[in-house]
C-alpha cells in the first residue's frame with residue numbers, strides 16, 4: 155500500500171514535470187525568430203520574474219556548493235577528488251551543463267546524484283517543478299549567446 159502510494163506520488167511528479175516541459179517546448183518553438191542561412195536562432199527566455207525567482211532559489215539552495223555566481227567550487231571541476239567524487243561544477247556556461255537538455259537537467263536536479271555515486275542531494279521533495287524550471291532559466295540566463303544557442307539546438311533534437 156505504502157509502495158503504491160509512493161508510486162502514485164512519483165507518477166504525479168513525472169506528470170507535472172511533463173507539463174513544464176510542454177510549456178518549455180512551446181517556448182523553444184516560439185523562440186525560433188529568424189533564420190540565419192542554415193541555422194535557426196532562438197530568442198532567449200526573458201521572463202524576468204521567473205529568472206529572478208530562479209536566482210533567489212539558487213542563492214538559497216545551490217550557491218553553497220556551486221558558488222554564488224554559479225562559478226563552481228574549484229577550477230578543476232572535471233577532475234574527481236581523492237575519494238573519486240566530482241566537485242560541484244560551474245553552472246554558468248563555462249562547463250558542460252549546456253550538453254544536457256532541459257529535461258535531463260530537471261531530472262538531475264530532482265533526483266540528485268547520490269544514487270549514482272555523486273554527492274548532490276535530491277531536490278525533488280524540496281523544490282517544485284516550477285521552481286526547478288526557474289532555476290534552470292536563471293543559470294541559462296548567465297550563458298554566453300553561443301553556448302545558449304548550442305543548448306537550444308540540443309533541446310530541439
Ligand code: HEC
Nearest residue numbers: 215216219240241242243250251263267272273274277289
Ligand atoms: C551539497 C552540494 C550541492 C548542492 C547544495 C547542489 N549541488 Fe548540484 N551538484 C553537486 C555536485 C557534486 C555535482 C556533480 C555531480 C556529482 O555529484 O558527481 C552537481 C551537479 C549538478 C548539475 C549537473 C551539472 C552538469 O554540468 O552536468 C546540475 C544541473 C546541478 N548540480 C544543479 C544544482 C542546483 C540547481 C542546485 C540547487 C537547487 C544544486 N545543484 C545544489 C553538488 C551540489
